[in-house]
Amino acid sequence: MKKSCKIFSFTGFFIAYKFVFPAERGHYLSIFSNETFSVNRKNDTPLLIKKPFLNIVGTVQPSVLEGIFQRNNGETSGFMQRFLFLFPEFPERKYNPQSVDTNILQMYNNLINSILDLNEDTTFETTLSPDAEERYKEYFSQCEKSRMRSDDFWASVYSKAEIQVLRIALTVKLARLAEIKSAFVEVEDIECAVEMMEYFIQSLRKFKATIPKPKIRTSDLIRGIFMENPQANQSEVARMFGFSRPYVNKLAKSVRLTGYGYSSTQTFTANDYGENGV
Known part of the structure; x- marks a missing residue:
């Protein structure tokens, strides 16, 4: 997992080093698709990365992210469409002397620890349950209809959503293993993933609406x-x-x-x- 308190420190690399950007970006595009790729470094033996997996989590100011979209072909390359965006409302904050309930923190810690305690004996392959597959089929069809009537940018977003929703569902499934033992990704997991995916897409729409269109001289x-x-x-x-x-x-x-x-x-x-x- 690549974690940064400022995601710009990661994506900013691509902007600062524009000559390296295409090659480095290609690696991350391959990682998204779990495609094998090689890493070549001067004076080092090339490395072959099989079945790559990487999570990238971070925060960034909307004004900074705007520049990332507009430079180095970031919007049209399909690179930015691989990210899931959260753009929450920022209402006026009111003074609150209350702190977070310690029971909530303990419940969260217990959940994480129970997942970490899962050992190799519980490793198994999972598939969608019949109901989950039917629900995914509905969402896939919905994404395809949206993709067909969208421009290139949004068509890419919906195309990626068809993949991302399954990965989110699997993440939800793993989080629920501590409570519910099941060999399948259940319809509840897919429903949760679909709702989250809709929120991510809506957040991206809200952010994109804040980007001024470039004026043409x-x-x-x-x-x-x-x-x-x-x-x-x-x-x-x-x-x-x-x-x-x-x-x-x-x-x-x-x-x-x-x-x-x-x-x-x-x-x-x-x-x-x-x-x-x-």
């Missing part, structure tokens, strides 16, 4: 025109945007020299034409 729009159509009439383009022809010619020339245009992932609205600066 008019100069980028003009460059985009000449990227798509190098023979576009410069006089007409100048008239359409209300700029001088020499200025438009300068932008068209910069496209020919550098190949610079606009990002194909950016979306344009009517406001982009009139409210953004050059």
